[in-house]
Amino acid sequence: STFASAEAAEQYxxxxxxxxxxxxxxxxxxxxxxxxxxxxxxxxxxILALRIGDRRGGVPKVLxxxxxxxxxxxxxxxxxxxxKELVERADEAPIAGWLTSGEVWVAPLVNPDGHEHSxxxxxxxxxxxxxxxxxxxxxxxxxxxxxxxxILDVPTSSHVPSDxxxxxxxxxxxxxxxxxxxxxxxxxxxxxxTYHSYSQLIxxxxxxxxxxxxxxxxxxxxxxxxxxxxxxxxxxxxKTYVPQQSSELYPTAGDTTDWTYGTYGIPSFTVELRPRTxxxxxxxxxxxxxxxxxEENRPAAFRFVExxxxxxx
Ligand code: PAY
Ligand code: ZN
Numbered sequence: 036s037t038f039a040s041a042e043a044a045e046q047y048x049x050x051x052x053x054x055x056x057x058x059x060x061x062x063x064x065x066x067x068x069x070x071x072x073x074x075x076x077x078x079x080x081x082i083l084a085l086r087i088g089d090r091r092g093g094v095p096k097v098l099x100x101x102x103x104x105x106x107x108x109x110x111x112x113x114x115x116x117x118x119k120e121l122v123e124r125a126d127e128a129p130i131a132g133w134l135t136s137g138e139v140w141v142a143p144l145v146n147p148d149g150h151e152h153s154x155x156x157x158x159x160x161x162x163x164x165x166x167x168x169x170x171x172x173x174x175x176x177x178x179x180x181x182x183x184x185x186i187l188d189v190p191t192s193s194h195v196p197s198d199x200x201x202x203x204x205x206x207x208x209x210x211x212x213x214x215x216x217x218x219x220x221x222x223x224x225x226x227x228x229t230y231h232s233y234s235q236l237i238x239x240x241x242x243x244x245x246x247x248x249x250x251x252x253x254x255x256x257x258x259x260x261x262x263x264x265x266x267x268x269x270x271x272x273x274k275t276y277v278p279q280q281s282s283e284l285y286p287t288a289g290d291t292t293d294w295t296y297g298t299y300g301i302p303s304f305t306v307e308l309r310p311r312t313x314x315x316x317x318x319x320x321x322x323x324x325x326x327x328x329x330e331e332n333r334p335a336a337f338r339f340v341e342x343x344x345x346x347x348x
Contacts, residue, residue, distance in 0.1 A: 045322050047108045049154060050080055050147040053115060057085050057143075060122045066090075067134055068122045073142065074214025077164055080147040082214045085118045087125070088138030095225040096138040097343050099336065100215065103176045103229065103291065105149030105160045106318040109308045109328055110230040114143040116329040117336050129341065137344035140222065146176055146211050159318060161199050163211055171197035174209050177231075178287060180294035181206035181216070183243040191285040202289050219295060226343040227295045227303040228336065233317055234284070235276040236307040237261040240296040242281035243288040248296070257302050260342070264304070264335035271331035274309070281305065302343075306332070 048056070061070040067089050074082040088096075101114040118141040124130050133139070144150060148164040162173025178184075178192055184206035185194065193200045207213050219227075239257040240248055248254050261278035268276045281287060292303035309328045310316050320328070 045325065047154075047322055047325070048111055048115065048144075050144060050151055053111065053144055054081065054083060056115070057083055057118070060085060060119060064122050064125060067125045073218045074210055076146070076148040076211055077209070078148040078151075080151070082142065082145060082147065082211060084140050084142040084218065085122070086138055086140050087118065087121050088134045089125075091135050094137060094223070095344055096140060096222055097226040097340055098140045098142070098219070098222070098224045098228075100141075100145055100227070100229040100291070101143040102150055103145045103211075104231060105146055105153040105162065106158060107230075107232040107308075108150075108153070108318070109232045109320045109325065111143045111150070112325045113230050113308060113329050113332050113336075114141050116325075117141060117333070118143065120333070129337075133340050133344045137225075139340055139344070140218070140224070142215070142218075145215060149173070149176075162201065163209055165203075165209060167196035167201070168204075169196050173201065174203035175200045176209060176211045177291055178202040178289040179207060179209050179212045180289045180291055182289070182294040182297035184289040186243060187286055187288040189286055192288045200287075206289065215291070216294075219299065219301075223299075224295075224301055226339055227292065227301050228339060229291045229303075229305050230308060231305055232308040232320065233310050233312075233315075234307040235274060235309060235311040236284065236305075237264050237276050237278040238281040238284065238292070238305040238307065239278070240281060240293050240303060242286065242290045242293050244286075245280075245282045247280065253296075253300070253302070257296075257304070260302060260339070261304060263338065264306075267334040267338055268331050271334065272327055274331055275311075276306070306335075308332070
């Protein structure tokens, strides 16, 4: 019931409780949902994706990811609640139609080690839990992807291991980014959304340069989709999520969406969830806002699925 899911949404997940709930979803509807281990973290935790579709079509596919960054707890919950709703309402229109035309893949917790460290030890931990050569910990998974990897050396994309945005020793040095690389290499996604927090932004490539992507059609498509997401999000609880090119926030090389777009031409977005500012709590979003954050992102996520999985007429 609505009440039950509202209750459930009032708590943030641990890696273990997330795994348990994803497993329950897959077990409840094995015909449309399968839990897949796409890789293992440095500390050996499974990196999980729920594949949702009735397997009659198989393609196209879209991918939603969450929590590359340990402290961005809400970025687990939004893709999890998306997966939950798609599975629980798989027989209802319009979801049933989408799941026949294609597949939705959801990987809510890409960085389980970092997330557990944030829950248990250091709330504001960002990176994974790699032990670096200088004794410091952590590579930034959102700087470790292999498109234009490492070309910048700035505070927001650093080659210093102890820095918050350490790019790692080489592209895809980390098992967490390898898992995503291998999944995307196999499955040919038509669209990717990766959830982060905070700032209420809808970011599209590039991050590595202020130049716009050269393909004008692709650029117009992504800008148009981002603007539509903004409108849909605002329509729910009145919150403004601003569309912009990633590099307008700050320069980043080796982020997820530069790689998915740059390598495969996949329309790709980084959605920065609530809140808007540091003063509103920054990474510490009260759990009583989990449900509202999902509610406002639902129509944009659904529109993305509908648009990219629409059966050719
Ligand atoms: O892909 O260029 C991108 C997004 C940039 C994000 C990043 O630094 O990876 C933006 C930050 C994030 O979600 O990690 C924003 C937050 C507020 C931060 O830590 O600066
Ligand atoms: Zn982030």
